[in-house]
Amino acid sequence: MDPQKDFDQELKDIEAKIAELKLLAKDDSVRFGTEIAQLEKEKADLETSLYANLSPWQIVQIARHPQRPLLRDYIEGIFSEFIELHGDRRFGDDAGLIGGLATIEDRRAVLIGHQKGRTVEDNVKMNFGMANPEGYRKALRLMKLAEKFRLPVISFIDTPGAYPGLDAEARGQAEAIAANLAAMASLEVPIIVIVTGEGGSGGALGIGMGDSVLMLAYAVYSVISPEGCASILWRDGAKAPEAAAALKITAASLLEMGVVDDIVPEPLGGAHRDPQQTLANVKDALIKRLKKHARFSPKKLVETRYEKYADIGRWKNWW
Amino acid sequence: MDPQKDFDQELKDIEAKIAELKLLAKDDSVRFGTEIAQLEKEKADLETSLYANLSPWQIVQIARHPQRPLLRDYIEGIFSEFIELHGDRRFGDDAGLIGGLATIEDRRAVLIGHQKGRTVEDNVKMNFGMANPEGYRKALRLMKLAEKFRLPVISFIDTPGAYPGLDAEARGQAEAIAANLAAMASLEVPIIVIVTGEGGSGGALGIGMGDSVLMLAYAVYSVISPEGCASILWRDGAKAPEAAAALKITAASLLEMGVVDDIVPEPLGGAHRDPQQTLANVKDALIKRLKKHARFSPKKLVETRYEKYADIGRWKNWW
Amino acid sequence: MAWFRKRKNKHGAGEGLDENLWVVCPDCKTHVHRDEWFAAPKVCPKCVFHDRLTARERLDITLDPGTFREFNPEISTSDPLLFTDGKESYFTKAEAAKGRTGLNEAVVTGSGKLDDQTVTVAVMDFRFLGGSLGSGTGEKILLAADYALRHRRPFIVFSASGGARMHEGIVSLMQMAKTCAGIARLHKEGIPYISVLTDPTTGGVSASFAMAGDIHIAEPRALIGFAGRRVIEQTIRQKLPPGFQTAEYLLEHGFIDLIAHRRDMRNCLSRILRYWKR
C-alpha cells in the first residue's frame, strides 16, 4: 500500500464501518445508535485533523483522485444545455479536449476543456486528457466562434500536460499552443478559466489564459509535474512529494502569487467526497465571473487582460 | 504522331531548316541568303495562318506547353525580389503552391501561385502543380500576412486542379479551398489574379478570387478538364478537342462572360516562343492593376469584390 | 460534375418500388412497408441508410407547416455556353429536369419557421441535374444569404450536390466564389450559418459554401468529399478504404461538428437556433 496515495484510508475504514452499522441499525436502532454517533464523531475529528494540514503532495492525490468530477460531470451537473461541436477543420477531432455551446442559468458560453476518462477504454480514447495539436486547434476554432457571436468562453483545465508524442510534435504541438496564447490574448470576448484538477504546464495554459482564472481548492497547477521535477532535481521520481512542496502548486500558493483570481471551495477532503456540493460551488463561481466580465467592452476586456498578464512576474514586484 | 499535339510541327520544321541554313550561311552568305529570306517569309505566312484561328484544343496545348514559362520564370524575370516563405503552420509545406514576399518595380506584394515542374524530378516534388490542402492553407496564411502589413496579393494560377489523393481528402481538400474562398472574399487588401497556364477548376479558384482577374492570351480556365468532360459526355477522353470547344475555356470566351477582366497578350504562337516578351507583358499588366486597386479603402475593396462576384451569373444577365 | 453519371442503384428506392406496398432498402435490401418508409422518411429502420430527399420533402420535415415562403422561384437555369454534347443540348436537358422535378433550379430557397424560430433556408435537390451548382443555383443561394444578412436571420443550407455544373462552364465554377462571398458577409456580421451536408456533397459544393459553416452537421453515412472516388483511385492506383468520404470519416478527421439522424435533425437545428436566439 502506498502511504502517499491512501492517506485517507483510515477515514475510509470508519466510513465503511458506519455504513455497515447503519444497515444493522435498521433492525435494532437502540443497540447501534450510540455506537454510530460515536463513530460519526470520530470521523469528524479525523477529517478535521486529516484535511486541515494536507501536504501539497496529498493535494496532488486529491487533484488526481479517480473519483474526482471530470468535465463531463460538470457539464451534466452545471450546464442546462451542451451542444458538443467536433473537429479542428484541419486534421482531426480530439476526444481529450472537447468543446461546444453551453448554457449555464440562462447565460450562454462556449465551453472548452480537457476531458479525462474514468475507464481504461475512455482514457485510451481521451489520451488521459493529454491533448494533441488538433485539440488546441479545435479549441481555437471554438473561441473564434465565440468571438463571432459575442459569447464568453469558459475553459475547464484538467490535464497532466499536452501529449508528448511523435505525431503531436510532427503536427506542431508547440505552434498549436503558441497560436492559442496569442489568440486568447486578443480575443474580444470574456474568458473564464477554471482549474478543476491537474493544471499540467503548457498543456493547461494552452487553453488557460483568461480574464478570471479560478481554481478549485484541491486542484494543482504547475510548470512541471512533481514527478518530473523530482527526477530532474534528484534523479528520483519517488521524491515527488518534496518537489510538490517546492513548486508551490496549490491553489493557496497560486492565489498568493496572483496567478489565480479566486479559489472555489471544495468539501472537506476533496470534490469526490461531495460532488454535488462541488458542482454547486463551481456553478456559483462561474456565474459570478460571467456577470463580472459581461460589463466590459471588447476593447476594455483585451486591455485589462493584457495588463493582468503583463503584471505576472513584474520586475520589482518581488523584491 | 498525335496531330492535335503537334499542330505546329510544320512550323518547327521550317525553323529548324532556317537555323541550319544560317549556320551554313556563315561560310557562304551569298548562296544561302535568298533561300533563307524565302523560308523566313514562308514561316511568317505559316505562323499567321496557323495561329490566327487556333482551336480551343490547340490553345490547351499551348497552355500546357512544356516550354511555357512557369511561376519560377515569372518570379525571376518580373520581380526584383522574392523572399520565399514556407509552410502552413499546420501540417507541411507544399512545393506545388509556393509564396512569399515579392517586389515588382518598387511595389511590394505577397506572391502566391502554383508551381509546376519542368523535369520529372521536379514534378514529383511539385506534384505537377496540383496542390494539397497544406498548399491552400499556406496561401491563406500568406494572404493574412499580406493583410497584416497592408500589402496587395498577386496570385499566379497554373494547375491541372487540386490534387485528388486519399491523403488530400483526409486532410480536407474541400475545406481548405472553401476556407480560402471565404477568406479571399473578405480580405482587406487588393488581390490580383493572373491565369498564366492551366486554370484547373476548384484547384485554380482556391487561390483565384480577386479584384482583377487577368488571363494570358493562350491560357485556359475551366470548370473541368476537356479530357474529363469528354469522358463524362462521350465516355471517350479522345474527344477532348470537342469538349474544349464546348466548354469555352479560352481567354476570349472568359472575357466575354465577364469572368476575367483583361487579357494579357502573348507572342504569336504562345509564350514559349518569346518568353521575354511574355514576361514584359505580364509585368506591365500586373503593375497597371496594382496601381488601379491601390487607390481604394479596405472597405471599398471588399464591397467592390463582393459586387464583382455577385454579378457573375446574375439572373437575367443572360436572357 | 458527376450528376449525369448513371444513378447508383443504391439510391432512388423511393421511386422504384418492389411492389406497391413495399420499398426495398437500397442498401441492406430489407423490405420496408411503404408507409413506414416514407414516414421515416426514407430511412431504413434496419440499417439506418438515409435515402435522398427532395427539396420539398426536406422542407416538409424541417419547417413548421405552412410557414415556408419561397424566394425567387422564377430563377432558373442559364445557358451561357449554349452547351451541347452534339446529341442533346443543355437547354433540353434542363427543360427535362424542370419537367421531371417541378423545380426551376437545383435549390429551393426561402424563409420559414423552424420550431417557431424564423430562419432563411436553402435546400438543394439532387434530382435536378444532380444538385449541380449552376448560375441559377448560386444566384439563389447568394440572394438567400443576402436576405439572412439584411434581416439578421440564421441561414441554414442543406447541400446535396455532385459539384459544379459542367454545362455552364466557368460561370458554374464562379458560383463557388459567389456563394462564399455571401457566406463571408454572414461571418463578418455575426449571422449564424449552419451547413447541413446530406448525401452526396462533393466537388465544387463541398469546396465552397458547404464547408464554410459555423457549424457543420451531416446525415449519417452521407458521401462527402472533394474528388470523386474513381478519380482518386486512378490517381493513387489503389482501392479506397471502406468508409472513405462518409460523414463518419469526416467527423473523425475534424471537418464535421456532429452527425444527426434524420429524425433528430429538426430538433438538433432547433436547439442550435434557440441557443443563438437567446
Added chain:
Amino acid sequence: MAWFRKRKNKHGAGEGLDENLWVVCPDCKTHVHRDEWFAAPKVCPKCVFHDRLTARERLDITLDPGTFREFNPEISTSDPLLFTDGKESYFTKAEAAKGRTGLNEAVVTGSGKLDDQTVTVAVMDFRFLGGSLGSGTGEKILLAADYALRHRRPFIVFSASGGARMHEGIVSLMQMAKTCAGIARLHKEGIPYISVLTDPTTGGVSASFAMAGDIHIAEPRALIGFAGRRVIEQTIRQKLPPGFQTAEYLLEHGFIDLIAHRRDMRNCLSRILRYWKR
C-alpha cells in the same frame, strides 16, 4: 525545463579547446583553426554544425557596430517560490549564472541598427540557466515588444531555450502567456515580428513567442520542439527517427519559413526588414 541536465557533449566546443590553436567540431570532430572557428562564428566549415552563440556574440554578428542600446540590464531573476532543492537554492544558482555569464537574465534586449535599419531585438543566452524562461526573461521580452509597438519598429527575437524555468514555478509558466500577450499586440497593430529559432528552442519557449512570429527563421540543424526527446521516447516506447525535431524537420512539416546559415542570417534579416520598411 531541461537546462540543468548535463550539457550534451556535442555542444560547448568553443569553451573546451583541444589545444590552444585548434577547436574540435563537437559534431564531426574535425579540427578547425581557432581563428577560423570564431570567425565563422562557431560554424564548422566541414559539417556546417552551428554551435551555440552567447547573446553578445549574436548581437555582434547581427547589428551594426556600436548601435546597440540595451534595455533594462538591471532586470534580473526573481525567486517567487524561494526555491531550493535542499542542497542548493535557486538564488545561489542564479547568482552563479550571473557571475559566470556577466548577465542578469537569460535574455538581452535592446534597440539597434541592422544594416542601417532600426530594430528592437531580444537575444536569449543559453548559458544563463539553459536560456530558461523566468519572470525576468518574460518581463524583458514584454518590455521590448512594448517598445517595438510604441515606436513602431520591427521586433526580432533570437530564441535559445530549454523551456520554462522550473525554479520559478507557475510564475515561469505564465511568462508564456505574458510574452504572447505582447506579441499579440504587434500582430494587431501591424508591427513585424520575426522569430529566429536557434539551437535549442524547446518547451515553453517554442510553445509561446518563438512559434508566434510573422516569419520563422531557423539556423541549420537547430533542435526545435515542444517535448523533450526522452519524454517522447518513454511515451511512445520507440526510438525517434533521425532528424526529428531539427530545423529541417520543422521546415518540412510547415512550421518554419526558411532556414538561414549563420553567415547569411544578417543579410536575410536585412532583406526582410528592408522589404517591410519600403
